[in-house]
Amino acid sequence: MSETKDLRAGFDEALREGLERIAAASDLEALEEARIRVLGRKAALSRARAGLRDAPAEEKPELGKLANEVHSALELAIAQRRERFQADETERRWARDRIDVSLPGDYHALGSIHPLTRLTWELVDIFVGLGFRLAEGPEVELTSYNFDALNTPPTHPSRSPQDTYYIAGRDDVVLRTHTSPVQIRTMEAHDPPVYVVAPGRCYRRDEQDATHLNSFVQIEGLAVDENITMGDLKGVLLAFARAVFGRDLDIRLRPSFFPFTEPSAEMDVMCFNCKAKGCRICKQEGWIELLGCGMVDPYLLERVGYDPERYTGFAFGCGVERIASVSQGVGPIRAFWENDLRFLAQFGGLT
Ligand code: PHE
Secondary structure (H helix, E strand, O other): OHHHHHHHHHHHHHHHHHHHHHHHOOOHHHHHHHHHHHHOOOOHHHHHHHHHHHOOOOOHHHHHHHHHHHHHHHHHHHHHHHHHHHHHHHHHHHHHHOOOOOOOOOOOOOOOOOHHHHHHHHHHHHHHHOOOEEOOOOOEEEHHHHOHHHOOOOOOHHHOOOOOOEOOOOOOEEEOOOOOHHHHHHHHHOOOOEEEEEEEEEEOOOOOOOOOOOEEEEEEEEEEEEOOOHHHHHHHHHHHHHHHHOOOOOEEEEEEEEOOEEEEEEEEEEOOOOOOOOOOOOOOOOEEEEEEEEEEOHHHHHHOOOOOOOEEEEEEEEEHHHHHHHHHOOOOOOHHHHOOHHHHHHHOOOO
16 A cells, blocks of 8 residues: 555656646757656656556556556647747747848839830841841941941041041951941852841040040941832832921931932931921921931942843931930930930939
């Protein structure tokens, strides 16, 4: 009987001591240590259980039940303590990593397409819609393409280093002064018919002021086919001018001169603002000068091996900055190259 009492006392002691240890654990790690000491093989409970073997048979069920109850009570205490620690840890993490979703986000300015680039694409698109294909040529160009093949005489002033950037130490390589050499490169590479539009950067040595830049963008156009006439040139340019400035506008061609076209002309578009009456935008002219053009000189065709008896062509070259400043009402063209974000932002896209 006293053995049974001892056993009971052993279980009570195991429970008391176990609960104490569990309560004393101050974090998850210590709790795990306590669990091993309280429920492990060497724990007071296990030792007390071992004594069950020698208990009288009729007491065994009750004592066994008591052992199980102590075990469950300890397990429960551990589980509750663990939950407490985990809840504390979650609390701490919440406090540490709290994100205030109502705060404004980091501000990153978005870039956008430069207005000149965008306008160039839009202008090229108009010609693509008329059946022209995109062509390109190098900005660093041979004088033979930039001048000779374009019928520019050896003494022509545009060849002088005052007007043209030559690559250091060379007298046959320049920064192209116009996109017209792409005419030659295209005709050399393709048999007629050709219909191409060639946008690109050009360079001229120039006094820099509000209206003159030493770098600018041109769009070149070239059509060579059988039976091409000046009427075709005018029709294409009219469609172009109307697409850019308005459906109700007219154009006019004035005689001019370029070494590579014959006849040559300057094209004006009727002022979209005053319809040729004269206003501030057209400087009282009623018309706005837009581009140079003409019929391809047979000299060029012959040089690239086209039959000038069979083929004729027209070409034009227009300055993109000029169209930008006229259509956007921007006076000083150089504003497009200064890249002041406050200026560029007015063309949309930039925030
Ligand atoms: N290349 C000429 C210029 O830069 C423009 C032009 C192109 C004229 C094609 C006629 C034909 O001024």
